[in-house]
Amino acid sequence: MSTRNFIALMLLLLAGLPMCVGAWLLHGREVQSASSRLDQRLSALNTELSNELGRHIEAALEAVRADGSLPGLAEAVLTEHMETEQRLQVNRLLTALKGRDPLNMADISLLDLNGTVRASTNASVVGSDQSQSEDYRAVRQLARPFWFSGNRGAGQRTALLIAASPIRDVQDEPVGVLRVQYQAAMLTQILDGEIRDAPGFGAQLFGPMGQRLAEAGAKGTALDSQPIPGSAAQQLGQGTEQLRALASVLPRTGWRLVVFEPGQRALERRQSIDRRWIAQASGLAVLMAVAAWLIGHLIAAPLMRLTSTVSSIAEGDLDRRVRPSGSMEIRRLAEAVNDMNQRLAVNLNSLTQELSQRREAEAELRASEERLSTLIDQLPGTVYRCRWQPAWQMLFISAQAKQLTGYKPAALIGDQSLSYASLIAADDFESTREKIEQAVREGRPFEVHYRLFHRDGSLHWVWERGQAHYGAEHEVQWLDGVLFDISEARRAELLITTLRESIDHQIGGDYFSSLGQAIRNALRMSAAFILRYRPGQPLQRLTTSADDDQSTEALVEILRPLFEQIVERGELLLERGLHRQHPSVGHGIDGIVGIALRNTAAIPIGVLAVVHRHPITDGSAALELLRLCAPRTVAEIERAEAQAQLQTLAEQLEQRVEQRTAELRTSHQQLSQAMDQVMNSEKLASLGSLVAGVAHELSTPIGNALTSATALHSLMRVFSKESSSGQLRRSSLDRFVSEGQEAGELIERNLHRAAELINHFKQVAVDQTSARRRRFDLNTTLQEVLTTLRPQLKRTTHRIECEVPPGIEFDSFPGPLEQVITNLITNSLDHAFPNARCGTISIRAESLGASARIEYRDDGVGVPSEYLRRVFDPFFTTRLGSGGSGLGLYLVHNLVRGVLAGSLRMESTEGSGTSFYIELPLQPPQLGDGNAEVINIMHRQANG
Structure with a gap:
């Protein structure tokens, strides 16, 4: 076979086979569609017939129910022996009821509650017992109208149809049964009336026991031997005998209605569809053969070349190109293959790089997921991600959820019947939800505490911290967070809070009593003990709290061996079985928990213990609570003992105080004398410095004036001698006048200088020896103080820089202020510049409105x-024995804070000098006479 014919054949197969398959599928779909239409028709017909039968049945039941309420029937049933007239009336009534439908009604009977036929249109059954009939028992049991179907007798196929209803009296109580027997032909008439419009279909009605009640439509089909189909259409039988049937159950009766189409009709319809499909397939096969022949001759050869090139490209030869030839479509296909080849080369290179990058990214992602999973598993809490919805359905929750909730994580994830929100206690849910919603609205993390139900029914306290994750439009997508079980911490906190509320404000004996009672109540124990232990002595009871106070002393004695064991071991935890291990205990004590109380030196000083008459459920928690109470209890025991020792010591000290008081009075007198001597020494030293300064300052101008006066006196003697001798010349006169005038001016200037100094010294002396208040300029006062100190400074190399602006006026006490500055300068000269060191003292001031600040600084x-x-x-002085008294800065502090009503602050760093910051009011408050006198005394002591 040539390649061209092979391609043609393959094209025929490749194109024809799908088309044939498609045609076969269309054929199958048509068959299925026809079957579906048939099922729909059967279902619609079944529904129509069921509705019609149901309507007739309901009408018959309603009629028999209404007939059962007719007047006279209840009286007839209740009358034990009916009169002839009454019997005739009842028979006429029953005959009239039957006359409404004589063709379908076979018999109407009236039965009493015993099942006896009291009246009937069939006289042969009057007086018979029908109490065992199924229709009678059903009506008596249901107490409502009821349909019954059955056979007339054994082996009979004819249906028996009965409609029965209770007969009720005026109190609506059942007194009998009205039974109407219908002909089975009635059902056949109903089916024939409805099936007439559906030619080719049949219908059969079966009773609850499978007996055929009626049939209509297609004849000759016996469904009695076939299984009755269900509510869906089914195929019954085989070959030409097969049929399509659908059944339904009528309410109130239990009858099954079967609607069917005979097999012969279905076979004819299927044969028609098959013939049409065969014709279509044959025509399609001829067309495909012609098309395959044309394709093989027109495009097979170019396609073979194109196929060869594409195969090479598929094998990796991306440099191969197709030479366009053949039809226009083939040429375009060749160009497309060439373009595809070029694009494949580029895309292959890109895909190779992308694949390598993706593998690296996947490896990193797997490693990151493994690290994250390991990290989450190691966390003490439960990590979750949940939907932003009221039920908080989990999208992810870590394995620790099993320990927290008792449920596996898979049970809480997704749209399960169990949600995490349903586990939250109802009392906590609303407040928790509001806090989370508020945090989400504000865009911040949330922290909430709530109670959570465990699977075993217990409540756990949970601390949750989380944050919402927002989308591009700031909509909430989910919540991420972590859950921690804090039940133990909350229980401990509650116990501690209870204890603190009970004992925080108690001390001594009250504390021990309150602590014992609080521990017993908190732990629900029978008794609590606090005992004092001293080596070599029996245990001393500090307090005992028990539910039976009369037995506390006996309990202490009975439990004494166990208490001594606690002292030796440090702790004792026995939750149950105490009376078995220690039979001597008795009193029904079953558990004990205790610790030894130790001081800071780890020496036992007491015992804190609780006992219970029943097994202790959580001994470790009780032991931890006793440990928490131990430090305060130890402190109270030590405090109580210290208080007793202090009481004894106080009595001893009271005697010593009386002795020391007399000694202190003597020492005080001696100290006052010594202080007076020191103050006198200070006065003498200040006076000596002042006198020396005055003498030094006045010596220069007075010495200059004396020298000038001596020179003038000598000049006068020479002038007098020349004038007496008659040798006076004009030049001598001019020289005498000139030199005399110069000497007079020199004497005048120096005497003026001495007068100014004397005035300054006088002002300073007046200010410093009295508490006189006056107005003064700060700059002027400071300059006067520096003038008095200049003789001391001339003997040193130190400099004083005074940068005080003029115009800062005080209405205050200049004397104390001058004394403050003098003492500060003297303190710097004595202490700041040892070893003849050259230093600088700066004084600056500034106005602060109603006050002024003076900054004194040295670089000593x-x-x-x-x-x-x-x-x-x-x-206090560092030059004790070298002339220092230690009163200089003490006086500065008292003068600034007292008389001048200001504030004083000192800053000093070793090696970097000392600064004093003085802030004084420009006008301090007025002082009383008594205060002024105290100030004068202070100044007289400070300045002599």
Whole structure:
């Protein structure tokens, strides 16, 4: 076979086979569609027939129910022996009822509650017993109208149809049964009336026991031997005898209605469809053969070349190209293959790189997932992700959920009947939901506490922290968070809170009593004990709290060996079986928990224990609570003993105080004398410095004036001698006048200078020796103080820089202020610049409105940190024995805070100098006479 013919054949097969298969599928679909239409028709017909039968049955039941309520029937049933007239009336009534439908009604009977036929249109059954008939028993049991179907007798196929209804009296109580027997032909008439419009179909009606009640439509089909189909259409029988049937059950009766189509009709319809399909398939096969022949001749050769090239490309030869030839379509196909080949080469390279990157990314992702899974498994809490919905259905929850909830994680994930929100306690759910919703609205993390039901019914406290995850439009997508079981912490917190509320404000004996009672109530124990232990002595009971106070002493004695065991071992935990291990205990004690109370030196000083008459359920929690109470109990025991010791010591000290008081009075007198001597020494030293300064300052101008006066006196003697001798010349006169004038001016200037100094010294002396209040300029006062100190400074290399702007006026006490500045400068000269060190002292001031701030600073050696707290203490000096009294800064502190009503702050760093910051009001408050006198005394002591 040539390649062209082979391609043609293959094209024929490839194209024809799918078309044939498609045609066969269409054929099958048509058959299925016809079957579906048939099923729909059967279902519709079954529904129509069922509705019609149901309507007639309901009408018959309604009629018999209404007939059972007719007047006279109840009286006839209740009358034990009916009169002839009454019997005739009842028979006429029954005959009239039968006359409404004489063709279908076979008999109407009236039965009493015993099942006896009291009247009937069939006289042969009157007086018979029908109490064992199925229709009678059913009506008596149901007490409502009822249909019954059955056979007339054994081996009979004719149906027996009965409609029965209770007969009721005026109180609506059943007194008998009205039974109407119908001809089976009635059902056949109903079916014939409805099936007439559906030619080719048949219908048969069967009773609850499978007996055929009626049939209509297609004849000759016996369904009695066939299994009755269900509510879906089924195929019954084989070959030409097969049929399509569908059944339904009529309510109130239990009858089954079967609607069917005979097999012969279905076979004819199937044969018609098959013939039409065969004709279509034959025509299609001829057309495909012609098309295959044309394809083989027109495009097979170019396609073979194209196939060869494509095969090479598929094998990896991406450099292969197709030479366009043949028809226009083949040429375009060849160009498309060439373009595809080029694109494949580019895409293959890109895919290779992308595949490599994807493999690396997948490897990193797997490693990251493994790390995340390991990390989540190691967390003490439960990690989750849930939907943002009221039920909080979980999308993910870690394995720790089993321990928290008792359910496996898979039971909480997805749209399960169990949701996490359903486990939250109802009292906590609303508040928890509101807190989470508020945090989500504000875009912040949330933290909530709530109770959660475990699978075993227990409640667990849960602490949850989480945050919402938002989408591109800021909509909430899900919640991520972590859950921690904090039940133990909450129980411990509750116990501790209860104990604290009971004993926090108690001390001593009250504390021990409150603690014992609180521990017993919190742990629900029978008794609690606090005992004092001293080596070599029996245990001393501090307090006992028991549910039976009369037995506490006996309990202590009975349990004493166990308490001593607690002292030796440190702790004792026996939850149950105490009376078995220690038969001597008795009193029904079954469990004990206790710890030894130890002081800071780990020496036992007591016992804290609880006992219970029943087994202790959670001994470890009780032991932990006793440990929490132990430190405070130890402290109270030690405090009580210390208090007793202090009481004894206080009595001893009271005697010693009386002795020491007399000694202190003597020492105080001696100290006052010593202080007076020190103050006098200070006064003498200040006076000596002041006198020396005044003498030094006045010596220069007075010395200059004396020298000038001596020179003038000598000049006068020479001038007098020349004038007496008559040798006075004009030049001598001019020289005398000139030199005399110069000497006079020099004497005048120096005496003016001495007068100014004397005035300054006088002002300072007046200010510093009295508490006189006056207005003064700060700059002027400071300059006067520096003037008095200049003689001391001339003997040193130190500099004083005073940068105080003029115009800062005080209405205050200049004397105390001058004393403060003098003491600060003297303190710096004595302590800040040892070993003749050259230093600088700066004084600056600024106005602050109603007050002024003075900053005094030196660049000396500073004050050691250990002396900073004591520099203002009286008699504190680092030059004890070298002339220092220790009162200089003490007076500065008292003058600034007292008389001047200001504040004083000192800063000093060792090696970096010392600064004093003084803030004074420009007008301090007025002082009383008594205070002024105290100030004058203080100044007289400070300045002599």
